[in-house]
Amino acid sequence: MNSEVIELLKKSEEIAMKKYNGHFSLMRLNFYNWKFCFGKHNKPTILVSGNSMEEAIKNAINFELLKQCEEIAKQKYDGHFTLMRFTTNWKFCFGQPYTYEEIQHMTTGKTMWEAIQKGIDKDCNAHSFYKEIREDG
Structure with missing residues (x-):
């Protein structure tokens, strides 16, 4: 596993600990299809996919960032x-x-x-x- 993927996993864990009681899942469905979700795997809050592990994790983190942006915009x-x-x-x-x-x-x-x-x-x-x-x- 390269260092960028490790950093992405650390960031994912931070988000999961703050917002999802530490729950997140990374699943490899086949050679070209990865799924990542925050929340419990049977009831995910965010479920995204990617062609690689790195892409799936980045997509989830970016989606979470956009969600945070929308929440702040609504509140303030x-x-x-x-x-x-x-x-x-x-x-x-x-x-x-x-x-x-x-x-x-x-x-x-x-x-x-x-x-x-x-x-x-x-x-x-x-x-x-x-x-x-x-x-x-």
């Missing part, structure tokens, strides 16, 4: 978040930016998942952009 930002794809990167924030200047304040990542994770970590939100811009201007 009337359900709104913005994700944008540009030529060289992704941008993310909670709420809705309206101007070019506000878009520049969004978190940036090389991947969609990196941009979302940074946005969650920093609580990046359009309301704070608007406030900052008004105070500076």
